[in-house]
Amino acid sequence: MEGCNSGSRHETNPDCGLISVVGTGIGSADNMTPQAVRALTEADVIIGYKTYLDLIPELLEGKEVISSAMMQEVDRCSNSFDLAESGKRVVLVSGGDPGIYAMAGLVLEIAAKRDSRVAIDIIPGIAAVNGCAARLGAPLMHDFAAISLSDLLTPWEVIVKRLDAAASADFVIALYNPKSKKRTEHIIQARDIVLSYRAKETPVGIVTAASRENEVIRLTTLDGMLEEEINMQSTVIIGNSTTFSWNGYMITPRGYRDKYTLAK
Amino acid sequence: MEGCNSGSRHETNPDCGLISVVGTGIGSADNMTPQAVRALTEADVIIGYKTYLDLIPELLEGKEVISSAMMQEVDRCSNSFDLAESGKRVVLVSGGDPGIYAMAGLVLEIAAKRDSRVAIDIIPGIAAVNGCAARLGAPLMHDFAAISLSDLLTPWEVIVKRLDAAASADFVIALYNPKSKKRTEHIIQARDIVLSYRAKETPVGIVTAASRENEVIRLTTLDGMLEEEINMQSTVIIGNSTTFSWNGYMITPRGYRDKYTLAK
Numbered sequence: 001m002e003g004c005n006s007g008s009r010h011e012t013n014p015d016c017g018l019i020s021v022v023g024t025g026i027g028s029a030d031n032m033t034p035q036a037v038r039a040l041t042e043a044d045v046i047i048g049y050k051t052y053l054d055l056i057p058e059l060l061e062g063k064e065v066i067s068s069a070m071m072q073e074v075d076r077c078s079n080s081f082d083l084a085e086s087g088k089r090v091v092l093v094s095g096g097d098p099g100i101y102a103m104a105g106l107v108l109e110i111a112a113k114r115d116s117r118v119a120i121d122i123i124p125g126i127a128a129v130n131g132c133a134a135r136l137g138a139p140l141m142h143d144f145a146a147i148s149l150s151d152l153l154t155p156w157e158v159i160v161k162r163l164d165a166a167a168s169a170d171f172v173i174a175l176y177n178p179k180s181k182k183r184t185e186h187i188i189q190a191r192d193i194v195l196s197y198r199a200k201e202t203p204v205g206i207v208t209a210a211s212r213e214n215e216v217i218r219l220t221t222l223d224g225m226l227e228e229e230i231n232m233q234s235t236v237i238i239g240n241s242t243t244f245s246w247n248g249y250m251i252t253p254r255g256y257r258d259k260y261t262l263a264k
Numbered sequence: 265m266e267g268c269n270s271g272s273r274h275e276t277n278p279d280c281g282l283i284s285v286v287g288t289g290i291g292s293a294d295n296m297t298p299q300a301v302r303a304l305t306e307a308d309v310i311i312g313y314k315t316y317l318d319l320i321p322e323l324l325e326g327k328e329v330i331s332s333a334m335m336q337e338v339d340r341c342s343n344s345f346d347l348a349e350s351g352k353r354v355v356l357v358s359g360g361d362p363g364i365y366a367m368a369g370l371v372l373e374i375a376a377k378r379d380s381r382v383a384i385d386i387i388p389g390i391a392a393v394n395g396c397a398a399r400l401g402a403p404l405m406h407d408f409a410a411i412s413l414s415d416l417l418t419p420w421e422v423i424v425k426r427l428d429a430a431a432s433a434d435f436v437i438a439l440y441n442p443k444s445k446k447r448t449e450h451i452i453q454a455r456d457i458v459l460s461y462r463a464k465e466t467p468v469g470i471v472t473a474a475s476r477e478n479e480v481i482r483l484t485t486l487d488g489m490l491e492e493e494i495n496m497q498s499t500v501i502i503g504n505s506t507t508f509s510w511n512g513y514m515i516t517p518r519g520y521r522d523k524y525t526l527a528k
Contacts, residue, residue, distance in 0.1 A: 099403075111513075122399075124398035133388070134387065137368070138386065143412060144410050154519050162407055162433040165430065166409070169425050169428070171430075
């Protein structure tokens with residue numbers, strides 16, 4: 001369709017279609033919002049990485065589905081724009097929340113590059129950090145930092161600086177992409193950086209394949225965390241100086257001052 | 265019910281009832297997951313702060329509802345345990361994601377204090393940080409820190425240290441509780457700390473009452489942010505050194521290296 005480039009966010013061309021960016025949340029459609037499900041229901045075309053599409057088969061029935069392999073994110077996004085600019089309602093599916101380390105950014109980067117006037121709807125979802133925290137108990141009750149250990153697009157020195165800053169200022173730390181088959185040393189360095197500021201008994205939670213059939217939840221410590229299985233499906237949450245474990249739960253108090261008493 | 269104290273997470277007593285901790289997500293039930301809605305549907309008693317319960321009237325119909333006022337969080341939680349220990353299925357409702365600066369932590373703190381064997385189910389939801397990011401575009405595509413500016417339970421010096429650490433290490437920064445009627449200076453100090461590390465043109469997004477009728481979205485800069493309305497219903501997201509604005513969207517690229525090209 002002509003004229004589908006150059007427009008403002010509030011001056012989209014209705015003939016130019018729509019790209020909705022949707023996340024599967026964690027596990028299954030049981031963790032997707034009505035808003036996200038509605039986008040899929042109303043879609044002309046659904047595009048996504050096969051692993052995520054496989055989590056929501058009931059939402060794909062009767063739909064045109066374009067399933068693609070890992071590492072083709074840019075092609076997937078460009079394809080979405082081509083289809084939307086021909087007037088279609090396209091849903092691009094990612095895992096978790098599309099707005100946290102996922103596809104929302106790439107869609108908007110490409111929109112900016114194309115100066116597109118396709119309507120774009122980013123629909124929030126349950127991110128790994130939210131979902132894994134819930135499975136562990138309540139580790140994110142106080143200030144936290146999310147850090148990806150993947151140095152594919154970010155220099156390792158930048159990541160080290162962030163680990164150091166977050167550890168020194170007593171943030172709860174959520175590690176994304178903690179370890180892959182090729183990248184096994186980063187998690188060791190990350191652990192050592194945090195250990196230089198915090199006690200070895202500091203609680204650490206590891207959730208792998210959150211809310212899926214093969215889910216594994218491990219509650220350990222900074223000292224013991226490297227003995228646990230950690231892989232690309234894992235999220236690692238390291239407590240702050242006040243985080244404690246009780247009865248299999250990881251709990252960060254909501255403050256430092258004894259300003260509230262807990263009735264028994 | 266006797267014997268509802270002392271038990272392990274995996275040895276809860278089925279006679280001791282259940283506390284499910286559920287968030288309203290942002291805006292309305294349109295942002296709640298099926299898992300969260302099911303907990304409400306199956307509840308014997310629903311307990312929550314009135315402001316949040318008012319967002320989901322359709323889910324309260326025919327239910328026993330205990331609505332309470334702000335600042336009674338501890339009483340609300342203790343009440344939930346009393347009811348659950350008498351065998352009831354209780355749902356405690358908070359805003360956003362109960363696991364991020366919300367009720368999940370207090371419930372588990374009180375469970376630990378009572379050494380309770382009530383089953384506890386933390387159900388993740390759409391947090392303000394996820395919801396507001398989606399409304400702004402894609403600001404959280406890279407490492408980010410969430411920091412609350414409320415010094416009610418945390419010394420201000422700790423908050424300052426975190427602001428400094430997050431700013432120095434180029435985290436995207438999400439500010440919770442940025443400003444209240446009484447607490448108006450913290451946001452100014454926070455802005456000045458970040459400004460000592462980042463350019464004054466750094467994009468800043470302010471979302472107030474996300475996805476509600478009175479929602480306001482503002483895309484501004486570090487330099488201009490203090491001229492915008494910010495209140496207790498606002499979340500402020502400050503970009504990192506690579507974040508840019510395009511067409512009303514706030515976009516953080518997913519990396520620093522030019523390792524990917526964007527097809528036009």
